[in-house]
Amino acid sequence: MNILIADDELRLRKVLAMFLRKNNYEVLEAVSGEQVLEMLENVQPDVIVLDVRMAELSGVEVTDIIKKDPARKDIPIILLTANVSSEERESGLKAGAAAYMTKPFSPKELLEKIVELTAK
Secondary structure: OEEEEEEHHHHHHHHHHHHHHHHHOOOEEEEHHHHHHHHHOOOOOEEEEEOOOOOOOOHHHHHHHHHHOOOOOOOEEEEEOOOOOOOHHHHHHHHOOEEEOOOOOOOHHHHHHHHHHOOO
């Protein structure tokens, strides 16, 4: 199973990638929403993990674009954010995110959410 992680915060992205690789997942990393969309031209991840706040395209905008693509609309997307506003959470879920996690969170929590979403 492969997971695409997009976060402009290098440290967090590397920690998550390392943890998931130790749990036998293949991990692809992106630093921006634009890079995610470029990567999706060549790969079909099983799960996408997106930071909400990234330069240029936000995680919510990327989610909306992916969910409008018939070939990718069924990929579960988990949004990550430090902001706990109900409006932002609602917009992410409305765009099609399967889950929303608030930073800080443990890599174990993310793994549990991935397992839950891929078991469906």
